[in-house]
Amino acid sequence: MTGRRPIAVLVLAVACLLSAGMAPAQGPRVEPPAGGLRQLPSGQTDPSTPPSVPAEPSTPELIVDLSRARVSITSAFHGESLLLFGMFDPPGEVVVVVGGPPAREMVLRKQRVLGLWLNTGRQSFDDVPAYYAIAASQPLQRLLARGAGGEILSLEDRLSTIKPVGERDAARLAQFRAGLVEVKRREGLYPAAIGQVTVQAGRLFRVELPLPSRLPEGVYEIRTYLLREGKIVAAVSRPLPVGKVGFNAQLAGWADNEGPLYGLGAIVMALLVGWIGGAVMRRI
């Protein structure tokens, strides 16, 4: 399996290249980054461009695909690892940023009151990403040193942009922000380590993204950047829907939208199983 994977990746990448050439609307969206082209060093030519093609500067190619188009939460789901792979025009380094859907989160803090630990402090933040992970082909500090930092945010930078609700005291907010990271880390939603993007043959790359069992639903955004000399020269954004499917989705949907009906169903289920189960077990 592992031996065949790089070949499969290559085949897929080629297929993507072909389809992107024929039907660009269906391929992954390639966004020219703001000012990305202008920032290209003037003397540099794109090595992938054949000499016959007019030497018009174009966005360097960056193709990205995922092992699955969506994350399906089935009954057997207990977290999974998502493979992101692709191809880029060398030279360059690749950075991948995964952000979960933003929401308002309430952070609670315990304090000892009369010997008992209870939640006394609470602070809400808006625009908190449900999940946040970064992977890079080189240590991130080195890559971001030269100014791509405005676009690619480390977890700390990303969290400095979340908006506190109400409170103004900076010291207190910093504590709660740290608390938020602590809880999310524990749940595997903010992986502590920067993931490793591995590059093969100078132009194929892949990275495993760890997704924990307690994965909030929603549309995640996976942004892949191609960096040259610390500057973003190409960026691709892929949405990743995460959601329950099948029986789980139906149950959760009923519980959300048809609460009373779901409640009655739960009661009928309990009555039936309790009655039959009790009757059967007494015979044995």
Place this chain on the structure above:
Amino acid sequence: MEIYLPIAEQSMNVFVLLGLGAAAGLLAGMFGVGGGFLATPLLIFVGIPPAVAVASQANQVVANSISSLQVQWRRGNVDLRMGLVLLLGGMLGSTAGVSLFTYLKEIGQIDFVIAVLYVVLLSTIGALMLFESLRTYLRRRRNPEAPRGKLHTHYLVHRLPLKLRFYKSKLYISALLPIGLGFAIGVLSAILGVGGGFVLVPAMIYLLGMPTGVVIGTSNFQILFVAANVTFLQAATNGTVDVVLALLLILGGVVGAPIGSRVAAKLPGVVLRGLMALLILAVAAELLTELLRTPSSLYSLGTREVLQ
């Protein structure tokens, strides 16, 4: 083997949940109480959010009580009139309880209130039961022939208005007392996810003075409807009933209960009550240490709202 729980939104080991259900069923079979008072804290210990644990446990209690009621009803051990009066209070209490639960959840104090209520309730009942069974045991050893004395004098019960005659229980008491008792059990049931049998049964014997023969059946009758009401209201207002979780607990309980009643048939009542008292005290002690011990993390997350 892991299974994803759609409402708790996390995966859990199937055998852990079946085992928890079986343990609760074992208690139900041995002592004639629901076992919810043990299962709910254990569910919270293994990481199920308290709101989901309580609501799903109420669903499990429905199955548990219909199972016991089947037998009790056939044996004629249900005082229907008393059951209905208790139920009147129980419905009011559980409805109020679910509202209180929703409020406590919103202000982020539900975990604390659940833990404190369990500690207070379990340690009181455990201590009383242990004391009672030790006293009975010692008295019987000293004088095996001594007749059992009258357990309670009912001065208050006889003075309240709205007196009703309960033929099966051979009682003529004010309806306010069972209504009040039902109300209190209803609140407990909604907040703690228990049937409340471990409070209701002693209260019916010692407070109302009901004959022991009809106590279990009548309490089962009231618990069945109160638990169904809690399940319905929790599903309708909070959406926290996880039927997959409940089903696993129920299946475990179905297997555990008959084993429990077979064990119970072989042990004398005093020993049984003493054992149960020790178990209740152990759960209370564990919950108390959780409240007193410095937590590994001071922080936790409350509600998450996706703003459209």
